Amino acid sequence: MNERLVTLPRILAAMLLIAAVIGFGFYANNYLLQAGTTLAMSIVLCLAWNIVGGYMGYPSFATAAFFGLGAYIGGIVQNYDLPLALAWIVAAAGGAVFAALLGSILLGLRGHYFAIGTIAVVEVMREVANNWEGLTGGAIGMNLPILVGSPRAVGIFFYLAMWALVLITFVLTAMIVNSKFGFGLRCIRQNESAASMVGIDVFKFKVKAFIISGLIVAAAGAVYASMVAFIEPKDVFNVLMSIEVPVMVMLGAAGTVLGPLVGAVIYVLLKELVWVNFINFHSAILGIIIITVIYAVPKGILREFQSRLRSILTARPLNFRKS
Amino acid sequence: MLAQYIANGLLIGSLYACLAVGFSLIYGVLSIINVMHGTFVVLGAYITIYCSQYLGISPLIAALIGCAIMFVFGYLTQRFLINEVVAAPIFISFTLTFGFDLLLNNAMIHAFTATPRSLLLDYGSITVAGISLSVARLGAMVLALVLTGVLYWLLRHSQMGRAIIAVRMDRHAATLLGIRVPQVYAITFGIGTLMAAAAGGAMALVFPITPLLSGTFLGKSFVICVLGGLGSVPGALVGGFALGLLESFGAVAFGAQWSATVGFALMIVVLVLRPSGLVGRKGFE
Numbered sequence: 001m002n003e004r005l006v007t008l009p010r011i012l013a014a015m016l017l018i019a020a021v022i023g024f025g026f027y028a029n030n031y032l033l034q035a036g037t038t039l040a041m042s043i044v045l046c047l048a049w050n051i052v053g054g055y056m057g058y059p060s061f062a063t064a065a066f067f068g069l070g071a072y073i074g075g076i077v078q079n080y081d082l083p084l085a086l087a088w089i090v091a092a093a094g095g096a097v098f099a100a101l102l103g104s105i106l107l108g109l110r111g112h113y114f115a116i117g118t119i120a121v122v123e124v125m126r127e128v129a130n131n132w133e134g135l136t137g138g139a140i141g142m143n144l145p146i147l148v149g150s151p152r153a154v155g156i157f158f159y160l161a162m163w164a165l166v167l168i169t170f171v172l173t174a175m176i177v178n179s180k181f182g183f184g185l186r187c188i189r190q191n192e193s194a195a196s197m198v199g200i201d202v203f204k205f206k207v208k209a210f211i212i213s214g215l216i217v218a219a220a221g222a223v224y225a226s227m228v229a230f231i232e233p234k235d236v237f238n239v240l241m242s243i244e245v246p247v248m249v250m251l252g253a254a255g256t257v258l259g260p261l262v263g264a265v266i267y268v269l270l271k272e273l274v275w276v277n278f279i280n281f282h283s284a285i286l287g288i289i290i291i292t293v294i295y296a297v298p299k300g301i302l303r304e305f306q307s308r309l310r311s312i313l314t315a316r317p318l319n320f321r322k323s
Numbered sequence: 324m325l326a327q328y329i330a331n332g333l334l335i336g337s338l339y340a341c342l343a344v345g346f347s348l349i350y351g352v353l354s355i356i357n358v359m360h361g362t363f364v365v366l367g368a369y370i371t372i373y374c375s376q377y378l379g380i381s382p383l384i385a386a387l388i389g390c391a392i393m394f395v396f397g398y399l400t401q402r403f404l405i406n407e408v409v410a411a412p413i414f415i416s417f418t419l420t421f422g423f424d425l426l427l428n429n430a431m432i433h434a435f436t437a438t439p440r441s442l443l444l445d446y447g448s449i450t451v452a453g454i455s456l457s458v459a460r461l462g463a464m465v466l467a468l469v470l471t472g473v474l475y476w477l478l479r480h481s482q483m484g485r486a487i488i489a490v491r492m493d494r495h496a497a498t499l500l501g502i503r504v505p506q507v508y509a510i511t512f513g514i515g516t517l518m519a520a521a522a523g524g525a526m527a528l529v530f531p532i533t534p535l536l537s538g539t540f541l542g543k544s545f546v547i548c549v550l551g552g553l554g555s556v557p558g559a560l561v562g563g564f565a566l567g568l569l570e571s572f573g574a575v576a577f578g579a580q581w582s583a584t585v586g587f588a589l590m591i592v593v594l595v596l597r598p599s600g601l602v603g604r605k606g607f608e
Contacts, residue, residue, distance in 0.1 A: 059413060060416035065385050105591075116545060131581060246414070247418060281429060283429045290418060295407065
């Protein structure tokens, strides 16, 4: 906490990284562009989950609920012939409002009950989207206007939009972590009653974190919806997404700034490499990844790597202390 | 007409109670949300269907064979795979069982295909006081209720049952009293799996079964347990009947496509207003 957040090497590294990402977008072929956009979306969702699930320690499975909500709000607004940017902003605002409502109901629950409640929300939202045909088009799905321009230019546009969202979310996370608010969230994770006793307005903090997370996920959902130009309830309200995202974060390291990034990159790479060869065993492979992560790297690759590095650097013969 | 809806609701409700009681037991004793539960139900149903179709034995005996096989399966699963994460935070055990469920379900779809299979029983139906009841449904109801009752009795009166309840109340004190907690965990998980298989066997008497139903079964177990109160046999019974009646009447009031949503929505309401469930209190009895 005492180190300065913004240092020259960090600025240089960030600028290099941004330049590399933009450059990749213009030179990559269509497949890589698509994969790069998926990766960016995964990173955004992971960073957003990390605020509630990682720092605050509330195991939320509501990711798909906000994602689907954002996708549908964005879709509905766009279908009124309103501009793209407005659709995304409305979707983000909708996500925030929904998060405020849902958060003030569900965040009173702890542990199992919170987890069950968030999953139930995804189920309810999917069924509502399935059955409210007048608004959502029902199970048939909803078409969105396709952007004018060559497919390649449109692809690059969404690639950059998704990565811009990554940048915003990443900076936001870094700011939260180094603020009083972030400190409060970590206190809540460690001991909620104690946090309340030292004067943290626990409920307000929790709802605030939930709103930030929901806003980001809904925005990502809206960008996704405009990109694929067709959404259906079982695609955007997919419980699998609610599970995949925390697994990615865990793979990296929950409750760190870089963990979600590392986890998402490794996970998406694994998926892209393995998926294409075993298309029929899609969910089995996901299952194997989950099982491996929990048994082999429960604290995340980043922490594993750091502790290895530290033990090499300090050159102790044996490390009996468990971190 | 009203009586018919109530009768249908109670018939399906008893199946639901049986469906949820194993899930509830595992939750209560191990503090684990077992995502594999729905898949266990489907496996139990398939064993029943295959045994009775290819070996030509009565579906009732086939269901009991399914229970026995699944007990062993559940015992070994807990002993060698789940026991590692019993003490871990809820998020870890939930995600791990989810991973196993994806694996199992994918394997099942490959082995059995997604085509619905059913027993094709035609025992006819009987009419009591203007209410028509299919015999197969009645049989399923009896099977489900008897097994749930046996479980309740065993928990109260057998030595293993008392040990299970002791572990549920306080695992550290139970260890001090000489109860082998890992053994109790494994047996509890086995019993939970057995009850899932029993529910599957009973379901197979009534509905066509496909591996794709496992998510539905899991969702219903969630709703039932929260409605009645997580972790108790009477809770599962109350929740099961409540959901059965709710779906029966909800289908009339809102249309059949909303019945699952009504269940989940009610669950969120109960979760917020009365987290311990309609009849919930602490302790597994």
